Amino acid sequence: MNRLISCLFLLFSTTTFCQTSDSLIIRKFFDESLVNGKSYHWLGEICSTIGPRVSGSPQAEMAVNYLKKELDQLSLDSVYLQEVMVPHWVRGKKESAYYLMGKEKKTVAICALGGSIATPPQGLKALVVEVHNYEELKALGKENVQGKIVFMNHPMKLEYVSTFEAYGEAAGFRWATAMKAAALGALGVVVRSMTLSMDNFPHTGAMGYADTIPKIPACAISTLGAEALSKAIKENNNLEFYFYQSSAILPDTLSHNVIGEIRGTELPNEVIVIGGHVDAWDLGQGAHDDGAGIVETMEVVRLFKRLNLHPKRTIRFVGFMNEENGGKGGEVYAKQAKLKGEITIAAIESDEGGFTPRGFSFNGDSLQTEFVKKSKELFYPYGLNQWGKGYGGSDINHLEDQGTLLIGFMPDSQRYFEVHHAATDTFDKVSRRELEMSAASMAGLVYMLSEYGIK
Amino acid sequence: MNRLISCLFLLFSTTTFCQTSDSLIIRKFFDESLVNGKSYHWLGEICSTIGPRVSGSPQAEMAVNYLKKELDQLSLDSVYLQEVMVPHWVRGKKESAYYLMGKEKKTVAICALGGSIATPPQGLKALVVEVHNYEELKALGKENVQGKIVFMNHPMKLEYVSTFEAYGEAAGFRWATAMKAAALGALGVVVRSMTLSMDNFPHTGAMGYADTIPKIPACAISTLGAEALSKAIKENNNLEFYFYQSSAILPDTLSHNVIGEIRGTELPNEVIVIGGHVDAWDLGQGAHDDGAGIVETMEVVRLFKRLNLHPKRTIRFVGFMNEENGGKGGEVYAKQAKLKGEITIAAIESDEGGFTPRGFSFNGDSLQTEFVKKSKELFYPYGLNQWGKGYGGSDINHLEDQGTLLIGFMPDSQRYFEVHHAATDTFDKVSRRELEMSAASMAGLVYMLSEYGIK
Numbered sequence: 001m002n003r004l005i006s007c008l009f010l011l012f013s014t015t016t017f018c019q020t021s022d023s024l025i026i027r028k029f030f031d032e033s034l035v036n037g038k039s040y041h042w043l044g045e046i047c048s049t050i051g052p053r054v055s056g057s058p059q060a061e062m063a064v065n066y067l068k069k070e071l072d073q074l075s076l077d078s079v080y081l082q083e084v085m086v087p088h089w090v091r092g093k094k095e096s097a098y099y100l101m102g103k104e105k106k107t108v109a110i111c112a113l114g115g116s117i118a119t120p121p122q123g124l125k126a127l128v129v130e131v132h133n134y135e136e137l138k139a140l141g142k143e144n145v146q147g148k149i150v151f152m153n154h155p156m157k158l159e160y161v162s163t164f165e166a167y168g169e170a171a172g173f174r175w176a177t178a179m180k181a182a183a184l185g186a187l188g189v190v191v192r193s194m195t196l197s198m199d200n201f202p203h204t205g206a207m208g209y210a211d212t213i214p215k216i217p218a219c220a221i222s223t224l225g226a227e228a229l230s231k232a233i234k235e236n237n238n239l240e241f242y243f244y245q246s247s248a249i250l251p252d253t254l255s256h257n258v259i260g261e262i263r264g265t266e267l268p269n270e271v272i273v274i275g276g277h278v279d280a281w282d283l284g285q286g287a288h289d290d291g292a293g294i295v296e297t298m299e300v301v302r303l304f305k306r307l308n309l310h311p312k313r314t315i316r317f318v319g320f321m322n323e324e325n326g327g328k329g330g331e332v333y334a335k336q337a338k339l340k341g342e343i344t345i346a347a348i349e350s351d352e353g354g355f356t357p358r359g360f361s362f363n364g365d366s367l368q369t370e371f372v373k374k375s376k377e378l379f380y381p382y383g384l385n386q387w388g389k390g391y392g393g394s395d396i397n398h399l400e401d402q403g404t405l406l407i408g409f410m411p412d413s414q415r416y417f418e419v420h421h422a423a424t425d426t427f428d429k430v431s432r433r434e435l436e437m438s439a440a441s442m443a444g445l446v447y448m449l450s451e452y453g454i455k
Numbered sequence: 456m457n458r459l460i461s462c463l464f465l466l467f468s469t470t471t472f473c474q475t476s477d478s479l480i481i482r483k484f485f486d487e488s489l490v491n492g493k494s495y496h497w498l499g500e501i502c503s504t505i506g507p508r509v510s511g512s513p514q515a516e517m518a519v520n521y522l523k524k525e526l527d528q529l530s531l532d533s534v535y536l537q538e539v540m541v542p543h544w545v546r547g548k549k550e551s552a553y554y555l556m557g558k559e560k561k562t563v564a565i566c567a568l569g570g571s572i573a574t575p576p577q578g579l580k581a582l583v584v585e586v587h588n589y590e591e592l593k594a595l596g597k598e599n600v601q602g603k604i605v606f607m608n609h610p611m612k613l614e615y616v617s618t619f620e621a622y623g624e625a626a627g628f629r630w631a632t633a634m635k636a637a638a639l640g641a642l643g644v645v646v647r648s649m650t651l652s653m654d655n656f657p658h659t660g661a662m663g664y665a666d667t668i669p670k671i672p673a674c675a676i677s678t679l680g681a682e683a684l685s686k687a688i689k690e691n692n693n694l695e696f697y698f699y700q701s702s703a704i705l706p707d708t709l710s711h712n713v714i715g716e717i718r719g720t721e722l723p724n725e726v727i728v729i730g731g732h733v734d735a736w737d738l739g740q741g742a743h744d745d746g747a748g749i750v751e752t753m754e755v756v757r758l759f760k761r762l763n764l765h766p767k768r769t770i771r772f773v774g775f776m777n778e779e780n781g782g783k784g785g786e787v788y789a790k791q792a793k794l795k796g797e798i799t800i801a802a803i804e805s806d807e808g809g810f811t812p813r814g815f816s817f818n819g820d821s822l823q824t825e826f827v828k829k830s831k832e833l834f835y836p837y838g839l840n841q842w843g844k845g846y847g848g849s850d851i852n853h854l855e856d857q858g859t860l861l862i863g864f865m866p867d868s869q870r871y872f873e874v875h876h877a878a879t880d881t882f883d884k885v886s887r888r889e890l891e892m893s894a895a896s897m898a899g900l901v902y903m904l905s906e907y908g909i910k
Contacts, residue, residue, distance in 0.1 A: 031614045159486045161837055161892070196888060356811070356867050358838065382616055383813065383867075385840035412811050412838075412867065414888040433618070433651060433869040 022451070023378050026444040029303050030382060033440035038302055039295040040432040042070060043354070046294065047285035047427035054114075055279045055322040056088030056253035063278050064256045067294065067319050071260035074302050078263075081256040084332045086322040088253040089115055091282055092246030095219060097190075099128065099232050100240045106232065108225030109200045111283060112247040113174060113191065113207040114325050116218040123244035124149065124188045124217060130233045133173075137180055146185030149241050151233070152177040153192045153226050156417065163196060163413040164352065167420075170194055171205070178218040179210050189218045190241065192226040194417065200224050201422040204281050206325045219243055257329045258319035262304055264450065266312040271337075272449045273316050273347035273404075274300050274442060277323035277395055284425030288416060291427075292354025292435055293409075294319050299439035300446055311450035313345065320395040323351065327394055334398035346405040346449050348442055349393025353420075354430045355411035357383065357441040361390030363406040371455060375448045384441055386410060405454045407445070411438055477906070478833050481899040484758050485837060488895035493757055494750040495887040497525060498809070501749065502740035502882035509569075510734045510777040511543030511708035518733050519711045522774050526715035526753065529760050533718075536711040539787045541777040543708040544570055546737055547701030550674060552645075554583065554687055555695045561687065563680030564655045566738060567700040568629060568646065568662040569780050571673040578699035579604065579643045579672060585688045588628070592635055601640030604696050606688070607632040608647045608681050611872065618651060618868040619807065622875075625649055630663050633673040643698065644673045647681040649872065655679045656877040659736050661780045674698055712784045713774035717759055719905065721767040726792075727904045728771050728802035728859075729755050729897060732778035732850055739880030743871060746882075747809025747890055748864075749774050754894035755901055766905035768800065775850040778806065782849055789853035801860040801904050803897055804848025808875075809885045810866035812896040814841030818861040826910060830903045839896055841865060860909045862900070866893055 033039070046053075046063055053060040064081065071079040091112055098105040112118075128149045131137045137150065154173045160166040177189045193203035202220045209215045221229065233239050258278060264270060276293020280286020301317045320329035337344055348360075359379075366372055367389055376387045391397075392406025400406060411434070419425040488494070501508075501518055508515040519536065526534040546567055553560040567573075583604045586592045592605065609628045615621040626649055633644045648658035657675045664670045676684065688694050713733060719725060731748020735741020756772045776784035792799055803815075814834075821827055822844055831842045846852075847861025855861060866889070874880040 030616065035613045158490045161485065163888070356869050383841070386838070414811050414892060415886045418886065431870045431873065437616075437869060 022448065025447055026378055028307055029440040029443040032303055032306055033299060033436040034433065037299060037436040037439060039299040039435050039439045042295040042298060043287065043291050043430060043435065044427055046291045047287045051285055052282040053278060053280045053286055054089065054282045055086040055255060055325060056250065060255060060279055060321065064258050067258045067278065067298065071258065071298065074260065074305050076260045076262055076301060076305070079260040082259055082332060082336065084255050084257055084321050084329050085252045086255045086328045087326045088250040089325060090248050090250060092118065092248060095243065095245040097219065097243035099229055101232060106228065108229060109202050109222040110190065110219040110225065110243055111202040111204050112245040113218045113220055114204050114281060115207050115249070116245065116247050117215050118246045118248060119188065119217045119244050123242050125240055125242040126187050128233065128239050128241035130230055134180055137184070142184045145181060148186055149188045149190060150177065150181035150186045151190045151229060153230050155192060156194060156196050158196055163417050166196065167194060167417060174205050174220070175208050178207055178216055179213050182214045182216045186216060188216050188243065190221050190243065191218065193220045193223055195223060195420065195422070197418050198223050201424055203421040204283055205421045217245060219245060255321045257321050257333055259316060260301060261314055261316040262301055262311060264313040265310045268314050269343055270313040270453065271316055271342055271344045272313055272446055273318055273344055273396060274446055275318035275320055275395065276350045277321070277329065278319040279322050279324050281324055281421045283421065283423040284419065285427055287425050287427045287430050288353035288419055289421065289425055290323065290351045292430060293350035296350050296354065296435060296439040296442060300443040303439070303443045309447070313450040313453070315446055315450060323395050330395035330398040334402065337399065338402060344399050344402055344404040345454050346407060347392065347396035347399050348407040348409055348445065349396045350409040350438065350442065351393050352409065352411055352413065353416040354435040354438060355415060356434045357438045358412050359384045359386030359388065359410045360445060361388050361408040361410055363392055366405050366454065369455060371448065371452055374452070375445065379441065379444060382437065382441060409438065409442055477903065480902055481833055483762050484898040485895040487758055487761055488754060488891040489888065492754060492891040492894060494754040494890050494894045497750040497753060498742065498746050498885060498890065499882055501746045502742045506740055507737040508733060508735045508741055509544065509737045510541040510710060510780060511705065515710060515734050515776065519713050522713045522733065522749065522753065526713065529715065529757050531715045531717055531756060531760070534715040537714055537787060537791065539710050539712055539776050539784050540707045541710045541783045542781045543705040544780060545703050545705060547573065547703060550698065550700040552674065552698035554684055556687060561683065563684060564657050564677040565645065565674040565680065565698055566657040566659050567702040568673045568675055569659050569736060570662050570704070571700065571702050572670050573701045573703060574643065574672045574699050578697050580695060580697040581642050583688065583694050583696035585685055589635055592639070597639045600636060603641055604643045604645060605632065605636035605641045606645045606684060608685055610647060611649060611651050613651055618872050621651060622649060622872060626660070629660050629675070633662055633671055634665050634668050637669045637671045641671060643671050645676050645696065645698065646673065648675045648678055650678060650875065650877070652873050653678050656879055658876040659738055660876045672700060674700060710776045712776050712788055714771060715756060716769055716771040717756055717766060719768040720765045723769050724798055725768040725908065726771050726797055726799045727768055727901055728773055728799055728851060729901055730773035730775055730850065731805045732776070732784065733774040734777050734779050736779055736876045738876065738878040739874065740882055742880050742882045742885050743808035743874055744876065744880055745778065745806045747885060748805035751805050751809065751890060751894040751897060755898040758894070758898045768905040768908070770901055770905055778850050785850035785853040789857065792854065793857060799854050799857055799859040800909050801862060802847065802851035802854055803862040803864055803900065804851045805864040805893065805897065806848050807864065807866055807868065808871040809890040809893060810870060811889045812837065812839050812893045813867050814839045814843065814865045815900060816843050816845030816863040816865055818847055821860050821909065824910060826903065826907055829907070830900065834896065834899060837892065837896060864893065864897055
């Protein structure tokens, strides 16, 4: 592309949208975020200086303190931490795994799933059986599962246009296969990584146990590893698989949500929450999940201050702790809000990566409100065309029974599962402009909420 | 993001769009491209195996032959090469540059601009003057420019939402500063790289000379280099700058456009052209510019064959040669089409990178046609919401006087100028899904064109 003649991208021109005062303020959010934005700098610190931030880890608390320090410099009306007791899971030593082809050990890339127990210290070696769903597992029955390792090879569906839809269809297998397999006497489970890529990075993520079923170790295998293992099983239905992990569940630990707010000038009791989650899985740096969401929403409050805007309603940034493996931060926040009798009119969560903004999803019937109708056209010039009904986010979801309008920020979804919960989720995978566009988009919607409420 | 409950992204669901036969065929393009697509594989070969493909280089011909070989395997109705004489510029040895702080040489990252002559063999050292636009250059006048190096430090505008708009505003300075400065007696020019990133990668690109003005060497400096140089000039207005490059303009060379077509079943004389350009600048691998455009549009013809579709009109893939520094491929193609009396009803060019598809731009008044009105809603479920008036592309633009509807494919623009014409434009910067979504989008539009024409 060597286009020297200025292109007439009139749709996206900086000058063609309707010049109301609302649109001018939204334009200022974009100008400031794109020209002087702080989100990318903050993300670099969180990712490169601090690194991964599993709940209960020292890095998680370093991130809490760093965010508080940065918020303290924004001249907000108040900045504080909120105590949260969180699960404390640790990965332990580097995992290893192989299957046996005759006497040859064919290594494959695995990682312990978040929340999993360890294998025995010498690792776990057993015959492996492959299934693709629970029906196949059930059909195998106890006689074919007992004493074996279950390999759940359920690929995410490539043909889904929304990668979150593909994730939603598949991720339950990561959560529940250990329970279902243990109930049939399995000794361990290997779950195909939740990604649409074909590569050698295992993707971790939360898995669950039930009190009434034995706990067995569970790991994720890379997609290339899953393909190789599946092929080997087809060639040898008495294939042995070995894996080793030393992960452990430690006692619950004290951690914090990080909160910073601008008090509303006219309706301070009406609160608009914006946030993401501070914690992140430990394989990468938690750049897209969810460093991006944190720095974008912190940028929202910075933009209000920087542009000297005085919102009618209270705007509150919340950096939630423990989204990944327990959701305790969201739970505590919602409980405290209820105890204080706060009216949280709306909450926006950014937890789908730091990609080009595409729109927002709204719970309930709010798509039909005047607020949404009035707002959405203001964002078309910035490419936010997708205003749909949908999920808000797992942190803010705890506010559902308080009548809060729950809004999910929707960036483009195509790249998210390349990096999600994997070693590839690093700062270099984030585009500065995509992050800044996202921050400005949310600032714009928060402005509309603070000016007009949700009616 | 640890969402276990399937999300209700109804807008993007695979099942909610209107089930007409057109929409079903478009859905099949996406299914096939996302599940069995070849575009990413082809791109890997072009980028990693062959590499950069400057017009006239051995790699450019290797790419021509590789593409022909791949097209030959698609069972098209005809595959052939079209001869094109192209300019042949070579970069020569690695460039170097520094400015002097006292006796200390402060090195900065530069590269020769495409088409530039070399410096003298020992390099060029002279006082440097900074300007930000032509008005400042003119105001300096001959007395302040003669015998010096001109540093054109015009940043692309960060606040523009469309990065192509920002490029359009700035890229003329890359093309013409050498001419304007030489007319005032300058010995060389240094142009700030055309990028919105702040990093140490110089971005090349075409520059021009005029027959009546002395030719002087021109290079691009990285944005970090430009910032440092600008600061140094502010501290010392007698700053000396040195640069060395050994680039050369060789005699024009025989090269080729690569063409493959599916003959229309009902109106074979009505041709729909789709393509990108085979050549690429030499610093990276030409992955986004324009390997992506080539493999996406090759995938379009593969998808038609794979789905056993028999288009009413002729669909012709054209891999244009020499877009970057001469446009000879586009020129020859259009000339030959005219000589043969062909009716090219429409042409689609993909030359804005392999990113998530956002829409199409149309020349003339075609946005008002029934064809466009009927088509666009079919693409909303795939996130193509941006249907605007605009430029088609510099290769297909040569068809303008043949009454051809010129259509520019528009992927998301935020990341393009991070890599454009720089060493960073490599295969690993391309997301497989984004590429495949783009290929399917164009296949869908080509299908609508082949079924209904452009009325």
